[in-house]
Amino acid sequence: MGLNHIYCGDGKGKTTAALGLAIRAAGAGIKVHIIQFLKGTDTAELTSLEKIDNITIERCDENCPFSFMMNESQKAEISCRHNEMLRNAAALLSKKKIQMLVLDEFLDAYNLGLLDRELADSVALRHYETAEIVITGRNPSDAYISEADYISEISALKHPYNRGIPARKGIEF
Numbered sequence: 466m467g468l469n470h471i472y473c474g475d476g477k478g479k480t481t482a483a484l485g486l487a488i489r490a491a492g493a494g495i496k497v498h499i500i501q502f503l504k505g506t507d508t509a510e511l512t513s514l515e516k517i518d519n520i521t522i523e524r525c526d527e528n529c530p531f532s533f534m535m536n537e538s539q540k541a542e543i544s545c546r547h548n549e550m551l552r553n554a555a556a557l558l559s560k561k562k563i564q565m566l567v568l569d570e571f572l573d574a575y576n577l578g579l580l581d582r583e584l585a586d587s588v589a590l591r592h593y594e595t596a597e598i599v600i601t602g603r604n605p606s607d608a609y610i611s612e613a614d615y616i617s618e619i620s621a622l623k624h625p626y627n628r629g630i631p632a633r634k635g636i637e638f
Contacts, residue, residue, distance in 0.1 A: 466592065466594060467564070467597045467598065468615065469592060469597070469599075469600070469613045469615070470483075470597065470599040470613065471572075471599075471600045471615065471616045472599070472600070473572060473600075473603060473604070473617070473618055474603065474621075476624075477619070478619045479601040480510075480601055482619070483567050483569055484514065484569075487567050488514075488517065490519075490564070490565045491518065491520045496519050496521075496562065496563045496565070498521050498563040498565070499521070499566075500550045500567065500568050500569065500571075501522065501525070501569045501570060502568070502571055502574035502580070503570045503573060503574055504525060504569070504570060505525035505526060506638075508638045509635045523550050524550075525543065526546065540578075543579055548580055548581050551580060551588050552584070554566055554588055555587070558588070558593055561596075565596060565597045565598075566597070566598050566599065568588075568600045570601060571585070571589065571602050572600060572602025572603055572604060572605055573602040575602070576602070590608060592612070
């Protein structure tokens with residue numbers, strides 16, 4: 466039986482933890498599909514992940530501005546892409562083509578209303594017989610907390626951004 470994982474909180478490392486789990490799973494022969502919501506720019510982890518057998522990645526086609534900077538047209542467009550990725554994941558799961566689904570920044574897209582919540586719930590709240598579901602982001606709802614088998618909360622006790630140090634390639638992206 467597959468179990469559900471959540472990496473949440475305001476700290477750095479949620480994506481890193483989920484991708485570390487994905488790498489471990491792929492090394493064990495588990496087929497992993499990673500969906501990155503709200504991300505479209507090139508990030509350093511893509512270079513490594515694309516070289517690993519058993520891992521596929523799906524993400525937005527272009528850079529996504531911060532949600533507070535998006536106009537209604539951009540929100541509709543990104544929501545459409547997010548829903549397309551979720552439908553693809555549902556198909557992969559139902560055909561048992563993957564044994565782990567990583568939904569990176571899912572909780573943020575969900576909480577911002579940038580995906581169809583009914584579709585999202587139908588994919589992410591299930592316990593699949595043959596697949597692990599891994600979710601990252603901030604502020605999981607009670608329903609997600611209730612269904613999760615693992616929850617790791619990552620807190621930002623200190624972060625260089627608060628001192629004006631911008632995100633660095635290879636460390637934050």
